[in-house]
Amino acid sequence: MIYVVEDDLNDQIDNDDVKNQVIYSIVVPLFNEELVITESYNRLKAIMDSTNENYEIVFVNDGSKDKTESIVREICNRDEKIKLVNFSRNFGHQPAITAGMIEACGEAVVVIDADLQDPPEIILEMIKKWREGFDVVYGKRTKREGETFFKKLTSKVFYRTFNKLTNIDIPSDTGDFRLIDRKVCDTLNTLPEKNRYVRGLISWLGFKQTSVEFVRQERFAGKTKYPLKKMIKLALDGITSFSYKPMTFFGYFGGALFLIGFISFVVDLMRDELGNLSVMSLSLFLIIMMMMFGITFIAIGIMGQYICRILDESKNRPNYIISDVIHYNKKNSKDK
Ligand code: UDP
Ligand code: MG
Numbered sequence: 001m002i003y004v005v006e007d008d009l010n011d012q013i014d015n016d017d018v019k020n021q022v023i024y025s026i027v028v029p030l031f032n033e034e035l036v037i038t039e040s041y042n043r044l045k046a047i048m049d050s051t052n053e054n055y056e057i058v059f060v061n062d063g064s065k066d067k068t069e070s071i072v073r074e075i076c077n078r079d080e081k082i083k084l085v086n087f088s089r090n091f092g093h094q095p096a097i098t099a100g101m102i103e104a105c106g107e108a109v110v111v112i113d114a115d116l117q118d119p120p121e122i123i124l125e126m127i128k129k130w131r132e133g134f135d136v137v138y139g140k141r142t143k144r145e146g147e148t149f150f151k152k153l154t155s156k157v158f159y160r161t162f163n164k165l166t167n168i169d170i171p172s173d174t175g176d177f178r179l180i181d182r183k184v185c186d187t188l189n190t191l192p193e194k195n196r197y198v199r200g201l202i203s204w205l206g207f208k209q210t211s212v213e214f215v216r217q218e219r220f221a222g223k224t225k226y227p228l229k230k231m232i233k234l235a236l237d238g239i240t241s242f243s244y245k246p247m248t249f250f251g252y253f254g255g256a257l258f259l260i261g262f263i264s265f266v267v268d269l270m271r272d273e274l275g276n277l278s279v280m281s282l283s284l285f286l287i288i289m290m291m292m293f294g295i296t297f298i299a300i301g302i303m304g305q306y307i308c309r310i311l312d313e314s315k316n317r318p319n320y321i322i323s324d325v326i327h328y329n330k331k332n333s334k335d336k
Pocket of ligand 2: 113115117219224
């Protein structure tokens with residue numbers, strides 16, 4: 001009899017587990033987003049409620065200095081589906097989405113920006129593809145509204161260069177807005193590398209990938225949190241993580257230069273023999289020297305980028321520091 005009671009109890013616990021099982025985790029990085037966070041939460045909530053399945057929204061506050069944290073704390077107090085991961089300072093967008101993916105416990109994990117440039121409604125289309133059996137569903141921008149010509153141009157040039165330099169293909173006009181299956185998320189979370197270029201890592205992992213198209217909207221409010229300096233850092237992280245070609249290029253370039261120099265030397269010697277020595281003007285000589293020094297320093301700078309990243313790996317510091325995790329029902333939060 002006792003066994004029957006225990007079985008009943010276990011069945012009930014199992015049923016509760018199934019009911020409480022999180023199907024979708026939505027990861028949202030936040031850096032000074034006080035102007036957009038409430039609207040973003042409302043739109044995400046409406047969309048996710050319409051699935052009639054269990055979900056969670058993991059907000060990662062990347063060291064915001066405005067009211068972002070207090071607004072999300074207040075949301076956490078009334079909505080048990082919301083988690084807030086607070087960083088001890090600003091570590092950057094890629095560390096923020098990495099932390100969100102580690103904290104997420106859903107069967108499918110969606111990464112989306114807070115500023116509503118990526119329309120939350122597209123998540124439903126991503127879920128449909130996931131249900132069809134795809135492991136990665138990335139958002140592909142067919143049009144980018146409200147973005148500067150400079151941003152569109154640099155993005156196009158970067159993806160073209162990236163795909164030429166590396167053996168992996170990141171489709172142009174994609175960002176980090178994507179859905180990944182639990183198994184992709186778990187695999188990604190085991191990769192220990194620092195200076196992560198998450199969209200590159202997901203492409204590199206493989207699995208069954210597909211896309212859904214969308215029109216990238218204007219930022220709902222506020223300004224971009226990706227100034228040129230952060231964009232350059234992201235581009236360098238991407239290229240140095242997946243290609244050694246920039247370093248190899250300077251090796252070949254040096255070799256070619258040496259060959260030209262050697263041939264010129266032999267030609268000059270022969271001219272000398274004939275009593276016909278060519279004399280280069282001083283200003284031309286200085287210009288060539290300046291260009292050569294420039295190229296040498298670029299090469300050293302590129303090597304420096306790789307060396308800094310090797311140093312980061314060997315120091316083995318964490319990608320980010322979490323100051324606290326806030327959750328209405330903290331016991332459901334993953335153990336840290
Ligand atoms: N973000 C972040 N840390 C940063 C910079 C940005 O968490 O250091 C977040 C930001 O709050 C937003 C997302 O990353 O949710 C994308 O940033 P943003 O929209 O400013 O970039 P853009 O769309 O202009 O490239
Ligand atoms: Mg944006």
